[in-house]
Amino acid sequence: MAVIPVAIAGAPYEVRIEAGLLSNAGEHCRPFLRKDRVAIVTDANVAAHWQETVTASFASAGVQSEWLVLPAGESTKSWEHLARVVDWLLLQEVERKDNIVAFGGGVIGDLTGFAASMVKRGCGFIQIPTTLLAQVDSSVGGKTAINTPAGKNLVGAFHQPSLVLADPSALDTLPLRDTRAGYAEVIKYGLIDDAPFFEWCEANGAKLLAGDSSARAAAIAQSVSAKARIVAADEKETAGVRALLNLGHTFGHALEAETGFSDRLLHGEGVALGMVLAARFSARLGLMSGQDAQRIVAHMEAVGLPASLRSLGLECSGRRLADHMLHDKKMDAGTLPFLLMRGIGKTFLAKDVDLDEVASFLDKELRG
Numbered sequence: 001m002a003v004i005p006v007a008i009a010g011a012p013y014e015v016r017i018e019a020g021l022l023s024n025a026g027e028h029c030r031p032f033l034r035k036d037r038v039a040i041v042t043d044a045n046v047a048a049h050w051q052e053t054v055t056a057s058f059a060s061a062g063v064q065s066e067w068l069v070l071p072a073g074e075s076t077k078s079w080e081h082l083a084r085v086v087d088w089l090l091l092q093e094v095e096r097k098d099n100i101v102a103f104g105g106g107v108i109g110d111l112t113g114f115a116a117s118m119v120k121r122g123c124g125f126i127q128i129p130t131t132l133l134a135q136v137d138s139s140v141g142g143k144t145a146i147n148t149p150a151g152k153n154l155v156g157a158f159h160q161p162s163l164v165l166a167d168p169s170a171l172d173t174l175p176l177r178d179t180r181a182g183y184a185e186v187i188k189y190g191l192i193d194d195a196p197f198f199e200w201c202e203a204n205g206a207k208l209l210a211g212d213s214s215a216r217a218a219a220i221a222q223s224v225s226a227k228a229r230i231v232a233a234d235e236k237e238t239a240g241v242r243a244l245l246n247l248g249h250t251f252g253h254a255l256e257a258e259t260g261f262s263d264r265l266l267h268g269e270g271v272a273l274g275m276v277l278a279a280r281f282s283a284r285l286g287l288m289s290g291q292d293a294q295r296i297v298a299h300m301e302a303v304g305l306p307a308s309l310r311s312l313g314l315e316c317s318g319r320r321l322a323d324h325m326l327h328d329k330k331m332d333a334g335t336l337p338f339l340l341m342r343g344i345g346k347t348f349l350a351k352d353v354d355l356d357e358v359a360s361f362l363d364k365e366l367r368g
């Protein structure tokens with residue numbers, strides 16, 4: 001089992017990674033529980049595959065599990081479901097020192113973590129992420145949120161989990177498209193500051209997506225180590241370090257907004273294309289070599305992630321995409337910090353990017 005410490009000052013915790021961990025979830029969680037009952041929030045898809053296994057695992061650790069099973073899908077990250085989770089946790093008589101369990105993908109983790117941040121002014125929670133995106137990104141670092149009519153993740157809290165359990169075999173029951181989209185966040189860690197890991201992705205990405213469990217476990221461990229290092233240095237994204245994790249997200253967010261945050265472009269697919277655009281824009285500005293940018297495009301293509309804006313078939317202008325960026329939650333006093341690259345593994349935060357230049361770059365990319 002890989003155990004990665006997340007050294008957040010005042011709230012350290014571990015991420016444990018191992019295939020088959022779901023069958024031992026009860027044993028791992030037991031030391032974090034003060035009672036012989038635990039409240040678990042999940043969604044209907046995860047429950048259909050895993051509720052029996054996880055219930056049995058808690059039972060064999062002497063813990064009775066109480067389940068709240070929510071509808072699967074992004075629309076569950078809402079005020080309505082937040083109220084439902086909070087009311088249910090209160091009904092379960094959860095106390096501040098208790099740990100509840102968020103068992104699912106990013107939607108369940110973000111929603112349940114946010115509910116935990118407010119129940120009794122903040123109770124504990126354990127993340128058991130079941131998608132690649134949640135295992136390598138959203139379950140670690142304590143960002144919790146819901147979506148509102150004003151936008152995605154605009155309401156939330158930093159609230160660190162007490163423990164994260166990532167079981168790569170949970171990915172076996174998911175559509176390949178979801179795992180591939182989550183893999184974009186794996187590539188991201190290589191592009192941020194770890195060129196050898198990007199090389200590892202080039203050599204092992206296809207194998208990972210084909211289901212190789214040791215490649216999956218290795219990618220999760222490497223990604224979590226990178227994320228742990230970054231969030232420990234800048235928990236609340238105030239020091240310009242955690243912001244590196246937004247590589248590809250500004251372009252990606254504009255594309256997600258233009259496609260209506262729909263299945264037409266999953267979040268991870270938007271991030272993949274966003275990283276391609278960040279690379280190509282960096283090359284256009286003379287910051288990065290065209291060869292490095294092309295290497296990124298080639299890897300996205302090799303694993304079946306979107307690698308060209310033209311192929312998305314959008315009927316809009318570059319200006320319209322740039323305008324979506326003005327609603328990005330990273331806007332800071334009228335300027336939008338951009339993550340650009342000086343090479344593979346050399347991402348930096350640029351604060352002086354001209355949105356007119358971004359719009360004209362995007363116009364070119366839309367035409368191919």
Ligand code: GLY
Pocket residue numbers: 137138140141143242245246
């Ligand atoms: N997913 C970006 C972050 O956790 O900061």
